[in-house]
Amino acid sequence: MNYHPPCPQPEKVMGLCPHSDPSALTILLQVNETQGLQVKKDGIWIPILPLPNAFIVNIGDTFEIFSNGIYKSIEHRSMVSLEKERISVATFQSSRLDVILGPASSLVTAHNPPRFKTMGATEFYRGYLNRKLLGKSYVTAMRINHQ
């Protein structure tokens, strides 16, 4: 759960720095009608207006890796508001910790090699939590560059 009280100088702080979620899917509820979530599309931050009784479903890094890059995790951030508090509830749908994460074997062929490293889920999450929230830097570091 995220709680951000009203802030007298909202332009000087951020609710949550730009990041992508490491999990597979995030189901997010913007609890009150305070706008704050933004997603990055084509390099531009787009506000996601809260809709009453609606969930937002975001793709996370695990989905990007598992789909071998077919689905991209979404970079997002949250802003604070001058007058209103903001509350959101995020539920992260993830793999178990005792599995190996990597591109699905059915998507990997000689012509379509794995685009991401394969590693244990525990190691994957530990690596994420040991870093700063810095855009999509973690999933980018998982990439395998084929020449």
Ligand SMILES: O=C(O)CCC(=O)C(=O)O
């Ligand atoms: O507060 C929000 O709308 C986003 C929360 C979020 O990105 C997260 O908890 O990972």
Ligand SMILES: [Fe+2]
């Ligand atoms: Fe997030």
